[in-house]
Amino acid sequence: GEAVAHPKVVVATQTRVLEAVADEQGLLWPSVPTIAVLPEPEDLLAVLAVVLAPPITAWAYAEVAGAALARGEVLFSAPKVLRIPLPPRPACPRGARRLPQPVTPAGRARQEEAWRSALEVFGRCMCDAYRVDDDLARWWHARVPNRRPAGSRTDHQA
Secondary structure (H helix, E strand, O other), X not given: OHHHHOOEEEEEOEEOOXXXXXXXXXXXXXXXXXXXXXXXXXXXXXXXXXXXXXXXXXXXXXXXXXXXXXXXXXXXXXXXXXXXXXXXXXXXXXXXXXXXXXXXXXXXXXXXXXXXXXXXXXXXXHHHHOOOOHHHHHHHHHHOOOOOOOOOOOOOOO
């Protein structure tokens, strides 16, 4: 329990694209179906960027093809997180150990259109870092589920 009370990246284990969130305050309690990744605090956002990168979702599909319970989803595990390949070059012009700038606006975007636009930039940036074609970024972007902007009601809220 004490290990998860620290800054971490929480990774969903069964999704259409790898999804993760940086818990900079150490307040989230990861539970099934998530994995907690505990990098050094200064590496937290760089680890998040790598986990979210379109080439890593494609790599995860290749690693676990057919193992997900739901069709079209990737089933991920802690041992696979440890084997995620790092990009061969820095992500965008900011340097390899820093979060690519496009992720910050994506995380803060309140409207779906702004969020999707920031994710598109992030996807291209990370594909460049992994030296893969932007076609992979388009594939990934199309698979990213919609999200409800902060403060919106869900179907089961009163």
